[in-house]
């Protein structure tokens with residue numbers, strides 16, 4: 293095993309506090325801790341596994357509802373670890389046992405009646421082409437199983453329940469044995485159009501199960517999978533070779549909107565990092581670091597997530613931006629693992645920027661739901677999937693990001709130095725040393741960090757966006773002042789994607805998610821040209837009804853993008869419904885160009901609908 297550069301906090305030793313924690317608590321309560329969650333939400337997620345009907349009525353392929361239980365339970369296990377709530381700890385154990393009653397004697401536990409239906413062949417692939425579900429080759433049997441196994445493994449780790457761990461082992465054994473018997477490599481299973489990345493993301497929980505049990509069979513199967521991404525014939529995402537080919541990721545193969553499924557790919561990269569941890573195979577780490585950098589350049593959108601809705605199509609080259617919350621969750625996760633392993637603080641910058649912007653904007657302020665797609669203007673896309681009332685792919689994943697951010701608050705390197713990574717109000721204890729962080733960061737620009745031990749060696753992360761961070765010490769209290777550097781962020785107008793404004797193109801349609809009337813404000817405010825954005829510290833700012841921006845100032849096809857000599861002046865503005873609100877003036881060479889109120893991106897529209905005069909907004913200037 294390779295030692296990470298940094299160790300994280302145990303979840304139970306951290307409390308996230310301050311303004312963001314109010315919404316987080318509401319969200320975790322509604323989605324995981326409440327009686328409603330345990331009965332209604334979990335029951336709906338359990339149904340496809342109980343009825344095994346994800347492949348019902350489909351001559352080939354099948355649905356992905358079977359992922360909902362695993363995603364929700366994965367979140368619940370981590371929230372139980374964080375809260376140590378006795379009732380939730382009891383519930384996750386009982387609910388796992390309830391699911392185990394649906395396990396077949398051979399070990400299969402999933403949502404497909406035809407458990408052997410894992411891949412398309414010539415005949416079934418053709419059937420799918422002729423009668424497509426959702427327009428693509430829908431088949432998620434192994435993906436769904438991955439989430440069930442991973443979630444139950446986490447429950448077993450939190451509750452120390454050996455029966456649950458045994459069930460996971462039998463599930464994994466059945467899967468590996470079945471794949472060997474069918475003689476099908478994992479990379480051709482599932483939706484073949486996305487090059488097997490859904491099924492191949494099994495790698496991470498497979499290795500976690502190896503780490504937990506030491507059973508060689510799991511490491512052997514992982515080692516069988518790795519060469520699928522290092523192929524002479526160049527098929528598949530071929531991460532281990534393509535990582536160093538010098539092309540932007542979306543250019544690896546034609547038609548990225550078809551194959552480059554963002555969070556499934558990032559889930560695979562997480563697996564490669566775990567393989568590095570277990571075996572020390574350096575090229576796995578190097579490939580993932582190179583792909584992360586590739587995405588940060590080619591697919592970063594102005595909400596600081598990667599991707600365009602759910603694909604890597606070179607999002608940096610598009611005038612409009614929309615991003616799937618699952619992608620944000622996994623971008624944060626991937627960045628975090630790279631930080632822990634390498635110790636490079638640039639990964640913390642990516643985490644922080646994605647957390648305060650795309651992620652927080654996607655979690656609704658009433659705590660009931662998350663967006664599926666977060667748009668840069670007008671309104672986010674709530675999305676309902678597979679006729680489910682209480683579950684969709686992102687909302688079930690979302691608690692995990694709060695838990696990742698909690699665990700990442702403080703870390704400690706191998707030499708024993710602590711690093712304060714994030715400055716959201718929090719109380720975190722690591723190795724017996726408690727850090728108390730206060731200051732309403734990043735709306736507030738002065739933070740105090742009280743350290744319980746005067747002997748502890750402590751380092752403070754200087755955010756990459758921050759030109760000046762002053763640290764003063766008075767005994768065990770450190771005062772940090774951040775230059776929040778209000779700024780206009782320009783976007784490159786070179787290499788704008790050719791299909792950016794093609795009304796028949798994938799990005800235009802995908803931005804809408806669902807068909808819309810031509811007069812819908814999402815369509816009316818679709819940008820034809822690149823625009824700049826405004827930032828303060830790590831926060832993207834938005835013109836918004838909630839901030840008090842006048843409706844006629846919300847949207848404009850004009851832009852200040854590329855104009856020289858621009859500065860942004862911000863003055864705090866009282867507001868009861870926004871976290872941060874300011875009167876903004878854009879100046880050119882010191883002369884005012886435009887003035888309007890703005891708020892932090894989260895506050896602009898973290899709720900389900902934005903009527904034309906409701907909570908509508910735009911980050912573009």
Ligand SMILES: [Zn+2]
Pocket residue numbers: 616617618619664684685686687
């Ligand atoms: Zn999602």
